[in-house]
Amino acid sequence: MSSAFAAPRGAGPQQSALLWLAVRLSLNVRGAAAACLLRLSVGTVLATLPLTVLLAAGLADALPGKTALGLVLATCPGAAVSLWAAHSVAADRAATAEALRQVGAERAVSWLLPAVRVALATGLGALVGTAALAILRGAVFRGLPKESPLYRAVTAVSSGGWILAAIGVTALLTVCALFASGAGHRLAGRLRRRLAPRAAAVTERSRDRLKAR
């Protein structure tokens, strides 16, 4: 084997170029992809509010079962919107990753660059949700009866608990969004093809037709 290949070479992309690409792919989104990312952020805001309370109170070990179930149910609409949006983003993400692989990007880079915008949209939503909770917390919980389990649970949480819960919720929602727009999407497609092959074929054909237009 040639010695030229044994020596390490610096022929990879420059770090500044990768950063430029990540920023460009995250901020220069338009059309349907931008709408999907907006939906993802809004869904994350809606899910963050009850989920943070759930996690914070859960960490403080001050949450009765029924209240926890109520908070889980309150998380469902936001989570559903987020998952739907992440699912919609998946095709774009896969296409971008494929385009990057075609031009010689490493597998990790081609995975990471399109994932950045999904993570950013989710992170932004979680940040807004956490800020809303921090601002509205006093006003919302003041309206609760002093004896209610939720009021007691919330007042038992320390500042550190809130911060920990906010970080945990952001991480959890980001991982979920990345999964739903990546491996989860592929898994769902595979399941759909197995369970209803004809319906899956019709969906793919109509999607191709729409893309061709």
Added chain:
Amino acid sequence: MSLPSDNPVLDARALRYPADGSVLQQANLAVGEGETVAVLGPARAGKTALLHCLTGRITPSSGSIWANGKAFHLFSADQKRSFQRRNYGLVPQRTGFVPELSLDQNVALPLIFAGVAREEAVRRARTWLERFELGEHVGRRAGSLPEESLRRAALARGMVTDPLVLFADEPLAGLDSADVAAIARMLLSIARSHGTSVVFFTREQDLAGRFQRRVDMTQGRTPNQPVPTAPATARRAPKSTPIVPTVVARPSVIVTSPAEQPMPPTQPTQPAQPAQPAQPAHPAQQPQPATLFSPPREPRSRGGLPLGAPDYLGAGRAEANR
């Protein structure tokens, strides 16, 4: 059908994939420097599998691939990727463009991923887009362009690194015949002027007829091609480790083809050069009978650039070609 060059930049022999040979069995392909070859075959003939074998995306179960005088089939995945970035241009069947980037930025991506600075890469991409008559679209997003322009942009993206070999996997499928003819003419003209070899996979006979040579492929097989008689010398030699011809000139040279004019006798090589690490000998480097011996060629380099430094302007190779 003309014969392949006697000094191929790409020489694939007896490729088989997978082990049972259901996709490729006994596929051979030799491509000379600057030669344009069409691999013609129906759907499911194994064209894309052959392309993936040649570019290192899949590893054949058996057979050998010699690329630019190197044993490509023995490279690791990283070495294949590195080699591919510097020497191959790829135009896949479905070329993907990043919708968030403009056309010139999309075409610049192969250069960016090969380590060229962004501004320089975009500047060169614009030059290539102008060569493919897309100069007025440079700032537009790829999604807003008609399909025919996108196909030309895909070819420009394949050529932007000034590759040794351009592989194109049915890049004009689905276009009307007038567009196909115009784009094919443009591609062949540009490839000829840059000395780039083109391997064009297609299923259209008319299109295949435009190339210098046609290789028919059916059920994973290609007809046996004549074996090159001269060792393939590396055209891109590293500055630090120059490749030295290992064949010493013989006193009597019998030229069998009128096209091969006798070259002036070359000086014996100096033994003081650093020795290359052991590399399996190219089949054509095996001892040959005197009647088949061709005079050794001067080793070529791309303007003395090291292998790690991309020479995308092609100045080095153009000089070497002269």
